[in-house]
Amino acid sequence: MPNLPFSLVVIAHNEGLNIARCLDSVPLAADKLVVDSGSTDDTIAVAQAHGARVVHQDWLGFGPQRNFASTQAAHDWILVLDADEFLSPELAAQLEKELPALMASAKAGAWLRRRTWLMGAPMRWYRPMVGERMARLYHRGRARWTDARVHESLRFDGETVEFKAPFNHVDNPSLVHKQLKVLRYSELKALDWRDKRRPVYMWLTPLVYLSSFIKDYLLRLAFLDGWRGFIIAQTAASYAIYKRMRYYEMQHNPPSIDAAHRKLAHHELEH
Structure with missing residues:
Protein backbone atom coordinates (compact mmCIF):
# COMPACT_ATOMS: atom_id res chain seq x y z
CA MET A 1 0.00 0.00 0.00
CA ASP A 171 -11.93 -6.52 24.43
CA ASN A 172 -10.19 -7.33 27.70
CA PRO A 173 -8.35 -10.68 27.55
CA SER A 174 -10.04 -11.82 30.78
CA LEU A 175 -12.74 -10.76 33.22
CA VAL A 176 -9.94 -9.92 35.64
CA HIS A 177 -8.69 -7.29 33.17
CA LYS A 178 -12.26 -6.04 32.73
CA GLN A 179 -12.82 -5.59 36.46
CA LEU A 180 -9.53 -3.74 36.87
CA LYS A 181 -10.55 -1.43 34.04
CA VAL A 182 -13.89 -0.84 35.77
CA LEU A 183 -12.00 0.25 38.89
CA ARG A 184 -9.76 2.65 36.95
CA TYR A 185 -12.54 4.11 34.81
CA SER A 186 -14.83 4.53 37.83
CA GLU A 187 -12.11 6.46 39.63
CA LEU A 188 -11.67 8.82 36.68
CA LYS A 189 -15.41 9.33 36.18
CA ALA A 190 -15.96 10.01 39.88
CA LEU A 191 -13.18 12.62 39.82
CA ASP A 192 -14.82 14.31 36.84
CA TRP A 193 -18.13 14.40 38.75
CA ARG A 194 -16.34 15.83 41.77
CA ASP A 195 -14.83 18.63 39.68
CA LYS A 196 -18.27 19.47 38.30
CA ARG A 197 -19.85 19.24 41.80
CA ARG A 198 -22.43 16.84 40.50
CA PRO A 199 -25.02 15.80 43.12
CA VAL A 200 -25.26 12.12 44.02
CA TYR A 201 -28.57 10.42 44.80
CA MET A 202 -27.76 7.07 46.36
CA TRP A 203 -31.43 6.15 46.68
CA LEU A 204 -31.48 5.84 42.88
CA THR A 205 -28.71 3.21 42.87
CA PRO A 206 -30.95 0.09 42.69
CA LEU A 207 -32.96 1.68 39.89
CA VAL A 208 -29.78 2.60 38.04
CA TYR A 209 -28.58 -1.02 38.22
CA LEU A 210 -31.90 -2.41 37.03
CA SER A 211 -32.39 0.09 34.20
CA SER A 212 -28.80 -0.36 32.99
CA PHE A 213 -29.12 -4.14 32.93
CA ILE A 214 -32.45 -4.06 31.10
CA LYS A 215 -31.14 -1.54 28.58
CA ASP A 216 -28.14 -3.68 27.66
CA TYR A 217 -29.57 -7.15 28.06
CA LEU A 218 -32.92 -6.58 26.37
CA LEU A 219 -33.03 -3.31 24.43
CA ARG A 220 -29.49 -3.61 23.07
CA LEU A 221 -29.99 -7.33 22.34
CA ALA A 222 -27.22 -8.72 24.55
CA PHE A 223 -29.47 -11.69 25.39
CA LEU A 224 -29.07 -12.94 21.81
CA ASP A 225 -25.33 -13.41 22.44
CA GLY A 226 -26.04 -16.02 25.14
CA TRP A 227 -24.07 -16.07 28.36
CA ARG A 228 -21.51 -13.64 26.95
CA GLY A 229 -24.35 -11.19 26.53
CA PHE A 230 -25.50 -11.75 30.10
CA ILE A 231 -21.96 -11.17 31.38
CA ILE A 232 -21.51 -7.93 29.45
CA ALA A 233 -24.90 -6.60 30.59
CA GLN A 234 -24.16 -7.48 34.22
CA THR A 235 -20.72 -5.88 34.01
CA ALA A 236 -22.17 -2.68 32.52
CA ALA A 237 -24.82 -2.48 35.23
CA SER A 238 -22.23 -3.06 37.96
CA TYR A 239 -20.06 -0.28 36.52
CA ALA A 240 -23.05 2.08 36.44
CA ILE A 241 -23.56 1.75 40.20
CA TYR A 242 -19.96 1.27 41.34
CA LYS A 243 -18.85 4.67 40.01
CA ARG A 244 -21.74 6.25 41.93
CA MET A 245 -20.79 4.44 45.12
CA ARG A 246 -17.19 5.50 44.67
CA TYR A 247 -18.22 9.12 44.14
CA TYR A 248 -20.33 8.95 47.29
CA GLU A 249 -17.29 7.68 49.18
CA MET A 250 -15.13 10.51 47.82
CA GLN A 251 -17.62 13.04 49.15
CA HIS A 252 -17.87 11.46 52.59
CA ASN A 253 -14.26 10.34 52.98
CA PRO A 254 -11.94 12.60 50.92
CA PRO A 255 -8.73 10.86 52.11
CA SER A 256 -9.91 7.81 50.17
CA ILE A 257 -9.00 9.65 46.95
CA ASP A 258 -5.28 9.63 47.65
CA ALA A 259 -5.44 6.12 49.13
CA ALA A 260 -7.10 4.77 45.99
CA HIS A 261 -4.67 6.63 43.75
CA ARG A 262 -1.70 5.07 45.54
CA LYS A 263 -3.23 1.60 45.34
CA LEU A 264 -4.00 1.84 41.62
CA ALA A 265 -0.56 3.32 40.88
CA HIS A 266 1.11 0.51 42.87
CA HIS A 267 -0.82 -2.06 40.86
CA GLU A 268 0.28 -0.47 37.59
CA LEU A 269 3.94 -0.55 38.70
CA GLU A 270 3.65 -4.21 39.66
CA HIS A 271 2.26 -5.10 36.28
Missing part, protein backbone atom coordinates in the same frame (compact mmCIF):
# COMPACT_ATOMS: atom_id res chain seq x y z
CA PRO A 2 1.20 3.56 -0.66
CA ASN A 3 2.05 5.85 2.23
CA LEU A 4 -0.58 8.56 2.61
CA PRO A 5 0.12 11.84 4.45
CA PHE A 6 -1.74 11.11 7.67
CA SER A 7 -0.67 10.03 11.16
CA LEU A 8 -1.76 6.93 13.05
CA VAL A 9 -1.83 7.96 16.72
CA VAL A 10 -2.00 5.49 19.62
CA ILE A 11 -1.89 6.29 23.33
CA ALA A 12 -0.47 3.38 25.28
CA HIS A 13 0.63 2.04 28.64
CA ASN A 14 1.95 -1.51 29.02
CA GLU A 15 0.52 -2.66 25.68
CA GLY A 16 3.43 -4.82 24.55
CA LEU A 17 1.12 -7.72 23.68
CA ASN A 18 -1.16 -5.62 21.45
CA ILE A 19 0.76 -2.72 19.95
CA ALA A 20 2.39 -4.58 17.04
CA ARG A 21 -0.94 -5.82 15.66
CA CYS A 22 -2.39 -2.33 15.90
CA LEU A 23 0.52 -0.62 14.12
CA ASP A 24 0.88 -3.27 11.42
CA SER A 25 -2.80 -3.00 10.50
CA VAL A 26 -2.27 0.53 9.09
CA PRO A 27 0.45 0.12 6.46
CA LEU A 28 -0.72 3.16 4.49
CA ALA A 29 0.06 5.72 7.25
CA ALA A 30 3.12 7.85 6.49
CA ASP A 31 3.55 8.52 10.22
CA LYS A 32 2.93 6.24 13.19
CA LEU A 33 3.05 7.80 16.64
CA VAL A 34 2.76 6.10 20.03
CA VAL A 35 2.35 8.37 23.05
CA ASP A 36 3.46 6.29 26.02
CA SER A 37 2.64 7.22 29.62
CA GLY A 38 5.38 5.23 31.32
CA SER A 39 5.20 1.60 30.26
CA THR A 40 7.24 -0.88 32.28
CA ASP A 41 6.92 -3.72 29.75
CA ASP A 42 8.33 -3.83 26.19
CA THR A 43 5.72 -1.51 24.65
CA ILE A 44 8.28 1.08 23.55
CA ALA A 45 10.70 -1.41 22.00
CA VAL A 46 7.92 -3.25 20.15
CA ALA A 47 6.40 -0.01 18.88
CA GLN A 48 9.74 1.22 17.56
CA ALA A 49 10.44 -2.15 15.95
CA HIS A 50 7.14 -1.83 14.08
CA GLY A 51 7.84 1.59 12.65
CA ALA A 52 6.44 3.96 15.25
CA ARG A 53 7.87 7.08 16.82
CA VAL A 54 7.44 7.02 20.59
CA VAL A 55 6.86 10.15 22.67
CA HIS A 56 6.59 10.04 26.46
CA GLN A 57 3.86 11.94 28.27
CA ASP A 58 2.83 11.37 31.88
CA TRP A 59 -0.82 10.43 32.08
CA LEU A 60 -3.15 13.43 31.77
CA GLY A 61 -6.50 11.67 31.47
CA PHE A 62 -7.94 10.28 28.24
CA GLY A 63 -9.16 13.52 26.68
CA PRO A 64 -6.10 15.65 27.49
CA GLN A 65 -3.76 12.79 26.56
CA ARG A 66 -5.38 12.50 23.12
CA ASN A 67 -5.23 16.26 22.59
CA PHE A 68 -1.55 16.24 23.49
CA ALA A 69 -0.99 13.35 21.06
CA SER A 70 -2.67 15.35 18.29
CA THR A 71 -0.06 18.08 18.70
CA GLN A 72 2.76 15.55 18.25
CA ALA A 73 1.51 14.06 14.98
CA ALA A 74 3.52 14.77 11.85
CA HIS A 75 0.41 15.40 9.74
CA ASP A 76 -2.83 17.33 10.17
CA TRP A 77 -4.97 14.31 9.32
CA ILE A 78 -5.02 11.80 12.17
CA LEU A 79 -6.37 8.28 12.62
CA VAL A 80 -6.74 7.30 16.28
CA LEU A 81 -6.70 3.68 17.40
CA ASP A 82 -6.30 2.15 20.84
CA ALA A 83 -3.60 -0.46 21.23
CA ASP A 84 -6.17 -3.28 21.40
CA GLU A 85 -7.78 -2.15 18.13
CA PHE A 86 -6.74 -2.79 14.54
CA LEU A 87 -8.02 -2.14 11.03
CA SER A 88 -9.75 -4.89 9.12
CA PRO A 89 -8.33 -5.54 5.63
CA GLU A 90 -11.64 -4.24 4.26
CA LEU A 91 -11.33 -0.91 6.03
CA ALA A 92 -7.65 -0.56 5.10
CA ALA A 93 -8.61 -1.04 1.44
CA GLN A 94 -11.46 1.46 1.71
CA LEU A 95 -9.19 4.06 3.29
CA GLU A 96 -6.58 3.56 0.57
CA LYS A 97 -9.24 4.24 -2.04
CA GLU A 98 -11.25 7.06 -0.42
CA LEU A 99 -8.96 8.81 2.06
CA PRO A 100 -7.06 10.96 -0.48
CA ALA A 101 -10.29 12.68 -1.54
CA LEU A 102 -11.29 13.25 2.08
CA MET A 103 -7.92 14.78 2.95
CA ALA A 104 -8.17 17.09 -0.06
CA SER A 105 -11.59 18.34 1.08
CA ALA A 106 -12.62 20.88 3.71
CA LYS A 107 -14.40 18.24 5.80
CA ALA A 108 -13.57 17.85 9.48
CA GLY A 109 -13.25 14.08 9.62
CA ALA A 110 -14.97 10.73 9.43
CA TRP A 111 -16.92 8.25 11.50
CA LEU A 112 -15.78 4.64 11.62
CA ARG A 113 -17.56 1.45 12.69
CA ARG A 114 -16.08 -0.76 15.43
CA ARG A 115 -16.61 -4.51 15.76
CA THR A 116 -15.73 -6.02 19.16
CA TRP A 117 -14.45 -9.47 20.05
CA LEU A 118 -15.24 -10.75 23.55
CA MET A 119 -14.00 -13.97 25.12
CA GLY A 120 -12.33 -15.01 21.89
CA ALA A 121 -15.22 -14.47 19.46
CA PRO A 122 -16.99 -11.50 17.86
CA MET A 123 -20.23 -10.31 19.40
CA ARG A 124 -23.05 -10.96 16.96
CA TRP A 125 -26.03 -9.03 18.31
CA TYR A 126 -25.17 -6.71 21.21
CA ARG A 127 -25.56 -3.33 19.55
CA PRO A 128 -22.67 -1.37 21.18
CA MET A 129 -20.26 -4.10 20.08
CA VAL A 130 -21.57 -4.65 16.55
CA GLY A 131 -20.86 -1.75 14.21
CA GLU A 132 -20.50 0.85 16.96
CA ARG A 133 -20.21 4.30 15.34
CA MET A 134 -17.09 6.12 16.54
CA ALA A 135 -15.29 9.35 15.63
CA ARG A 136 -11.68 8.33 15.02
CA LEU A 137 -10.43 10.08 11.86
CA TYR A 138 -10.06 13.86 11.77
CA HIS A 139 -8.19 16.97 10.73
CA ARG A 140 -6.63 18.36 13.92
CA GLY A 141 -7.52 21.91 12.97
CA ARG A 142 -11.20 21.00 12.65
CA ALA A 143 -11.79 18.71 15.63
CA ARG A 144 -10.82 18.37 19.28
CA TRP A 145 -11.21 15.80 22.03
CA THR A 146 -13.20 16.77 25.09
CA ASP A 147 -11.18 17.18 28.29
CA ALA A 148 -12.92 14.37 30.17
CA ARG A 149 -10.65 12.08 32.17
CA VAL A 150 -12.54 9.07 30.77
CA HIS A 151 -15.27 8.50 28.16
CA GLU A 152 -13.88 11.36 26.12
CA SER A 153 -15.38 12.17 22.73
CA LEU A 154 -14.15 13.83 19.57
CA ARG A 155 -16.04 17.00 18.62
CA PHE A 156 -16.02 17.88 14.92
CA ASP A 157 -16.13 21.47 13.69
CA GLY A 158 -17.48 20.87 10.21
CA GLU A 159 -18.98 18.24 7.94
CA THR A 160 -18.05 14.58 8.18
CA VAL A 161 -18.27 11.37 6.19
CA GLU A 162 -18.60 7.73 7.26
CA PHE A 163 -16.66 4.61 6.34
CA LYS A 164 -18.73 1.44 6.49
CA ALA A 165 -16.05 -1.26 6.70
CA PRO A 166 -15.26 -2.03 10.36
CA PHE A 167 -12.18 -1.85 12.47
CA ASN A 168 -11.73 -4.47 15.17
CA HIS A 169 -11.52 -4.24 18.94
CA VAL A 170 -10.33 -7.15 21.06
Whole structure:
Protein backbone atom coordinates (compact mmCIF):
# COMPACT_ATOMS: atom_id res chain seq x y z
CA MET A 1 0.00 0.00 0.00
CA PRO A 2 1.20 3.56 -0.66
CA ASN A 3 2.05 5.85 2.23
CA LEU A 4 -0.58 8.56 2.61
CA PRO A 5 0.12 11.84 4.45
CA PHE A 6 -1.74 11.11 7.67
CA SER A 7 -0.67 10.03 11.16
CA LEU A 8 -1.76 6.93 13.05
CA VAL A 9 -1.83 7.96 16.72
CA VAL A 10 -2.00 5.49 19.62
CA ILE A 11 -1.89 6.29 23.33
CA ALA A 12 -0.47 3.38 25.28
CA HIS A 13 0.63 2.04 28.64
CA ASN A 14 1.95 -1.51 29.02
CA GLU A 15 0.52 -2.66 25.68
CA GLY A 16 3.43 -4.82 24.55
CA LEU A 17 1.12 -7.72 23.68
CA ASN A 18 -1.16 -5.62 21.45
CA ILE A 19 0.76 -2.72 19.95
CA ALA A 20 2.39 -4.58 17.04
CA ARG A 21 -0.94 -5.82 15.66
CA CYS A 22 -2.39 -2.33 15.90
CA LEU A 23 0.52 -0.62 14.12
CA ASP A 24 0.88 -3.27 11.42
CA SER A 25 -2.80 -3.00 10.50
CA VAL A 26 -2.27 0.53 9.09
CA PRO A 27 0.45 0.12 6.46
CA LEU A 28 -0.72 3.16 4.49
CA ALA A 29 0.06 5.72 7.25
CA ALA A 30 3.12 7.85 6.49
CA ASP A 31 3.55 8.52 10.22
CA LYS A 32 2.93 6.24 13.19
CA LEU A 33 3.05 7.80 16.64
CA VAL A 34 2.76 6.10 20.03
CA VAL A 35 2.35 8.37 23.05
CA ASP A 36 3.46 6.29 26.02
CA SER A 37 2.64 7.22 29.62
CA GLY A 38 5.38 5.23 31.32
CA SER A 39 5.20 1.60 30.26
CA THR A 40 7.24 -0.88 32.28
CA ASP A 41 6.92 -3.72 29.75
CA ASP A 42 8.33 -3.83 26.19
CA THR A 43 5.72 -1.51 24.65
CA ILE A 44 8.28 1.08 23.55
CA ALA A 45 10.70 -1.41 22.00
CA VAL A 46 7.92 -3.25 20.15
CA ALA A 47 6.40 -0.01 18.88
CA GLN A 48 9.74 1.22 17.56
CA ALA A 49 10.44 -2.15 15.95
CA HIS A 50 7.14 -1.83 14.08
CA GLY A 51 7.84 1.59 12.65
CA ALA A 52 6.44 3.96 15.25
CA ARG A 53 7.87 7.08 16.82
CA VAL A 54 7.44 7.02 20.59
CA VAL A 55 6.86 10.15 22.67
CA HIS A 56 6.59 10.04 26.46
CA GLN A 57 3.86 11.94 28.27
CA ASP A 58 2.83 11.37 31.88
CA TRP A 59 -0.82 10.43 32.08
CA LEU A 60 -3.15 13.43 31.77
CA GLY A 61 -6.50 11.67 31.47
CA PHE A 62 -7.94 10.28 28.24
CA GLY A 63 -9.16 13.52 26.68
CA PRO A 64 -6.10 15.65 27.49
CA GLN A 65 -3.76 12.79 26.56
CA ARG A 66 -5.38 12.50 23.12
CA ASN A 67 -5.23 16.26 22.59
CA PHE A 68 -1.55 16.24 23.49
CA ALA A 69 -0.99 13.35 21.06
CA SER A 70 -2.67 15.35 18.29
CA THR A 71 -0.06 18.08 18.70
CA GLN A 72 2.76 15.55 18.25
CA ALA A 73 1.51 14.06 14.98
CA ALA A 74 3.52 14.77 11.85
CA HIS A 75 0.41 15.40 9.74
CA ASP A 76 -2.83 17.33 10.17
CA TRP A 77 -4.97 14.31 9.32
CA ILE A 78 -5.02 11.80 12.17
CA LEU A 79 -6.37 8.28 12.62
CA VAL A 80 -6.74 7.30 16.28
CA LEU A 81 -6.70 3.68 17.40
CA ASP A 82 -6.30 2.15 20.84
CA ALA A 83 -3.60 -0.46 21.23
CA ASP A 84 -6.17 -3.28 21.40
CA GLU A 85 -7.78 -2.15 18.13
CA PHE A 86 -6.74 -2.79 14.54
CA LEU A 87 -8.02 -2.14 11.03
CA SER A 88 -9.75 -4.89 9.12
CA PRO A 89 -8.33 -5.54 5.63
CA GLU A 90 -11.64 -4.24 4.26
CA LEU A 91 -11.33 -0.91 6.03
CA ALA A 92 -7.65 -0.56 5.10
CA ALA A 93 -8.61 -1.04 1.44
CA GLN A 94 -11.46 1.46 1.71
CA LEU A 95 -9.19 4.06 3.29
CA GLU A 96 -6.58 3.56 0.57
CA LYS A 97 -9.24 4.24 -2.04
CA GLU A 98 -11.25 7.06 -0.42
CA LEU A 99 -8.96 8.81 2.06
CA PRO A 100 -7.06 10.96 -0.48
CA ALA A 101 -10.29 12.68 -1.54
CA LEU A 102 -11.29 13.25 2.08
CA MET A 103 -7.92 14.78 2.95
CA ALA A 104 -8.17 17.09 -0.06
CA SER A 105 -11.59 18.34 1.08
CA ALA A 106 -12.62 20.88 3.71
CA LYS A 107 -14.40 18.24 5.80
CA ALA A 108 -13.57 17.85 9.48
CA GLY A 109 -13.25 14.08 9.62
CA ALA A 110 -14.97 10.73 9.43
CA TRP A 111 -16.92 8.25 11.50
CA LEU A 112 -15.78 4.64 11.62
CA ARG A 113 -17.56 1.45 12.69
CA ARG A 114 -16.08 -0.76 15.43
CA ARG A 115 -16.61 -4.51 15.76
CA THR A 116 -15.73 -6.02 19.16
CA TRP A 117 -14.45 -9.47 20.05
CA LEU A 118 -15.24 -10.75 23.55
CA MET A 119 -14.00 -13.97 25.12
CA GLY A 120 -12.33 -15.01 21.89
CA ALA A 121 -15.22 -14.47 19.46
CA PRO A 122 -16.99 -11.50 17.86
CA MET A 123 -20.23 -10.31 19.40
CA ARG A 124 -23.05 -10.96 16.96
CA TRP A 125 -26.03 -9.03 18.31
CA TYR A 126 -25.17 -6.71 21.21
CA ARG A 127 -25.56 -3.33 19.55
CA PRO A 128 -22.67 -1.37 21.18
CA MET A 129 -20.26 -4.10 20.08
CA VAL A 130 -21.57 -4.65 16.55
CA GLY A 131 -20.86 -1.75 14.21
CA GLU A 132 -20.50 0.85 16.96
CA ARG A 133 -20.21 4.30 15.34
CA MET A 134 -17.09 6.12 16.54
CA ALA A 135 -15.29 9.35 15.63
CA ARG A 136 -11.68 8.33 15.02
CA LEU A 137 -10.43 10.08 11.86
CA TYR A 138 -10.06 13.86 11.77
CA HIS A 139 -8.19 16.97 10.73
CA ARG A 140 -6.63 18.36 13.92
CA GLY A 141 -7.52 21.91 12.97
CA ARG A 142 -11.20 21.00 12.65
CA ALA A 143 -11.79 18.71 15.63
CA ARG A 144 -10.82 18.37 19.28
CA TRP A 145 -11.21 15.80 22.03
CA THR A 146 -13.20 16.77 25.09
CA ASP A 147 -11.18 17.18 28.29
CA ALA A 148 -12.92 14.37 30.17
CA ARG A 149 -10.65 12.08 32.17
CA VAL A 150 -12.54 9.07 30.77
CA HIS A 151 -15.27 8.50 28.16
CA GLU A 152 -13.88 11.36 26.12
CA SER A 153 -15.38 12.17 22.73
CA LEU A 154 -14.15 13.83 19.57
CA ARG A 155 -16.04 17.00 18.62
CA PHE A 156 -16.02 17.88 14.92
CA ASP A 157 -16.13 21.47 13.69
CA GLY A 158 -17.48 20.87 10.21
CA GLU A 159 -18.98 18.24 7.94
CA THR A 160 -18.05 14.58 8.18
CA VAL A 161 -18.27 11.37 6.19
CA GLU A 162 -18.60 7.73 7.26
CA PHE A 163 -16.66 4.61 6.34
CA LYS A 164 -18.73 1.44 6.49
CA ALA A 165 -16.05 -1.26 6.70
CA PRO A 166 -15.26 -2.03 10.36
CA PHE A 167 -12.18 -1.85 12.47
CA ASN A 168 -11.73 -4.47 15.17
CA HIS A 169 -11.52 -4.24 18.94
CA VAL A 170 -10.33 -7.15 21.06
CA ASP A 171 -11.93 -6.52 24.43
CA ASN A 172 -10.19 -7.33 27.70
CA PRO A 173 -8.35 -10.68 27.55
CA SER A 174 -10.04 -11.82 30.78
CA LEU A 175 -12.74 -10.76 33.22
CA VAL A 176 -9.94 -9.92 35.64
CA HIS A 177 -8.69 -7.29 33.17
CA LYS A 178 -12.26 -6.04 32.73
CA GLN A 179 -12.82 -5.59 36.46
CA LEU A 180 -9.53 -3.74 36.87
CA LYS A 181 -10.55 -1.43 34.04
CA VAL A 182 -13.89 -0.84 35.77
CA LEU A 183 -12.00 0.25 38.89
CA ARG A 184 -9.76 2.65 36.95
CA TYR A 185 -12.54 4.11 34.81
CA SER A 186 -14.83 4.53 37.83
CA GLU A 187 -12.11 6.46 39.63
CA LEU A 188 -11.67 8.82 36.68
CA LYS A 189 -15.41 9.33 36.18
CA ALA A 190 -15.96 10.01 39.88
CA LEU A 191 -13.18 12.62 39.82
CA ASP A 192 -14.82 14.31 36.84
CA TRP A 193 -18.13 14.40 38.75
CA ARG A 194 -16.34 15.83 41.77
CA ASP A 195 -14.83 18.63 39.68
CA LYS A 196 -18.27 19.47 38.30
CA ARG A 197 -19.85 19.24 41.80
CA ARG A 198 -22.43 16.84 40.50
CA PRO A 199 -25.02 15.80 43.12
CA VAL A 200 -25.26 12.12 44.02
CA TYR A 201 -28.57 10.42 44.80
CA MET A 202 -27.76 7.07 46.36
CA TRP A 203 -31.43 6.15 46.68
CA LEU A 204 -31.48 5.84 42.88
CA THR A 205 -28.71 3.21 42.87
CA PRO A 206 -30.95 0.09 42.69
CA LEU A 207 -32.96 1.68 39.89
CA VAL A 208 -29.78 2.60 38.04
CA TYR A 209 -28.58 -1.02 38.22
CA LEU A 210 -31.90 -2.41 37.03
CA SER A 211 -32.39 0.09 34.20
CA SER A 212 -28.80 -0.36 32.99
CA PHE A 213 -29.12 -4.14 32.93
CA ILE A 214 -32.45 -4.06 31.10
CA LYS A 215 -31.14 -1.54 28.58
CA ASP A 216 -28.14 -3.68 27.66
CA TYR A 217 -29.57 -7.15 28.06
CA LEU A 218 -32.92 -6.58 26.37
CA LEU A 219 -33.03 -3.31 24.43
CA ARG A 220 -29.49 -3.61 23.07
CA LEU A 221 -29.99 -7.33 22.34
CA ALA A 222 -27.22 -8.72 24.55
CA PHE A 223 -29.47 -11.69 25.39
CA LEU A 224 -29.07 -12.94 21.81
CA ASP A 225 -25.33 -13.41 22.44
CA GLY A 226 -26.04 -16.02 25.14
CA TRP A 227 -24.07 -16.07 28.36
CA ARG A 228 -21.51 -13.64 26.95
CA GLY A 229 -24.35 -11.19 26.53
CA PHE A 230 -25.50 -11.75 30.10
CA ILE A 231 -21.96 -11.17 31.38
CA ILE A 232 -21.51 -7.93 29.45
CA ALA A 233 -24.90 -6.60 30.59
CA GLN A 234 -24.16 -7.48 34.22
CA THR A 235 -20.72 -5.88 34.01
CA ALA A 236 -22.17 -2.68 32.52
CA ALA A 237 -24.82 -2.48 35.23
CA SER A 238 -22.23 -3.06 37.96
CA TYR A 239 -20.06 -0.28 36.52
CA ALA A 240 -23.05 2.08 36.44
CA ILE A 241 -23.56 1.75 40.20
CA TYR A 242 -19.96 1.27 41.34
CA LYS A 243 -18.85 4.67 40.01
CA ARG A 244 -21.74 6.25 41.93
CA MET A 245 -20.79 4.44 45.12
CA ARG A 246 -17.19 5.50 44.67
CA TYR A 247 -18.22 9.12 44.14
CA TYR A 248 -20.33 8.95 47.29
CA GLU A 249 -17.29 7.68 49.18
CA MET A 250 -15.13 10.51 47.82
CA GLN A 251 -17.62 13.04 49.15
CA HIS A 252 -17.87 11.46 52.59
CA ASN A 253 -14.26 10.34 52.98
CA PRO A 254 -11.94 12.60 50.92
CA PRO A 255 -8.73 10.86 52.11
CA SER A 256 -9.91 7.81 50.17
CA ILE A 257 -9.00 9.65 46.95
CA ASP A 258 -5.28 9.63 47.65
CA ALA A 259 -5.44 6.12 49.13
CA ALA A 260 -7.10 4.77 45.99
CA HIS A 261 -4.67 6.63 43.75
CA ARG A 262 -1.70 5.07 45.54
CA LYS A 263 -3.23 1.60 45.34
CA LEU A 264 -4.00 1.84 41.62
CA ALA A 265 -0.56 3.32 40.88
CA HIS A 266 1.11 0.51 42.87
CA HIS A 267 -0.82 -2.06 40.86
CA GLU A 268 0.28 -0.47 37.59
CA LEU A 269 3.94 -0.55 38.70
CA GLU A 270 3.65 -4.21 39.66
CA HIS A 271 2.26 -5.10 36.28
